Amino acid sequence: MPTLKKIVLASGNAGKIREIAELFSELEIEIAAQGDLGIESPEETGKTFVENALLKARYAADMSGLPAVADDSGISVDALGGLPGVRSARYAGENASDDENLDLLLREMADVPDDDRGAGFHCAAVIAFPGDEVDPVVAEGVWRGRILHQRVGDGGFGYDPIFLDEAAGKTGAQMSREEKNAVSHRGKAFAELKRKLGERIVSAER
Numbered sequence: 001m002p003t004l005k006k007i008v009l010a011s012g013n014a015g016k017i018r019e020i021a022e023l024f025s026e027l028e029i030e031i032a033a034q035g036d037l038g039i040e041s042p043e044e045t046g047k048t049f050v051e052n053a054l055l056k057a058r059y060a061a062d063m064s065g066l067p068a069v070a071d072d073s074g075i076s077v078d079a080l081g082g083l084p085g086v087r088s089a090r091y092a093g094e095n096a097s098d099d100e101n102l103d104l105l106l107r108e109m110a111d112v113p114d115d116d117r118g119a120g121f122h123c124a125a126v127i128a129f130p131g132d133e134v135d136p137v138v139a140e141g142v143w144r145g146r147i148l149h150q151r152v153g154d155g156g157f158g159y160d161p162i163f164l165d166e167a168a169g170k171t172g173a174q175m176s177r178e179e180k181n182a183v184s185h186r187g188k189a190f191a192e193l194k195r196k197l198g199e200r201i202v203s204a205e206r
């Protein structure tokens with residue numbers, strides 16, 4: 001197990017970098033954003049969230065020579081056979097905005113009855129190491145809910161305003177950051193990643 005004194009966050013998204021840095025803040029690890037090291041994001045050509053997260057983390061690890069953390073996420077809608085899935089950020093086109101993607105999903109779901117509007121946010125969170133000697137640590141999280149017929153709430157981002165958490169009785173856009181982190185796909189995946197990383201470090205020290 002390589003030492004974890006400094007890691008790279010393999011994302012170009014400032015919001016995501018802040019969130020992930022926050023999740024790792026208690027671990028006393030120095031964190032650098034890939035952009036600050038002159039590393040760009042590779043194309044996301046994977047068919048699964050795990051494949052895409054690994055692709056991003058491996059690239060940043062090999063370019064920087066440091067362990068790298070990445071995530072990949074999206075929403076899979078039951079009535080659409082799992083779409084938009086890994087294409088969530090590009091659902092309405094390569095450079096589509098969050099609003100355009102959300103509007104397309106509402107249109108595709110217009111005739112779907114309430115009982116069939118189940119969906120899940122998925123997140124894969126990984127840490128990869130430079131070279132091929134050390135296996136990456138991989139974790140996943142799912143947040144189940146239902147797609148509404150229109151937007152409710154004005155917080156969050158992406159598909160949050162139309163995603164209802166039935167237990168909370170709120171959409172993602174009505175939740176505080178803490179509330180959402182406690183139940184969300186990303187919160188679960190990173191909690192699991194930290195747990196697995198802790199196990200690796202302990203077994204390497206034995």
Ligand code: IMP
Pocket residue numbers: 071072073074075088089098101121156157158159160172184186
């Ligand atoms: P990524 O940056 O490649 O992981 O793409 C994630 C895409 O999935 C984003 O553009 C959002 O549209 C959607 N998404 C992922 N997580 C969330 C979330 O927590 N709320 C709302 N939309 C999300």
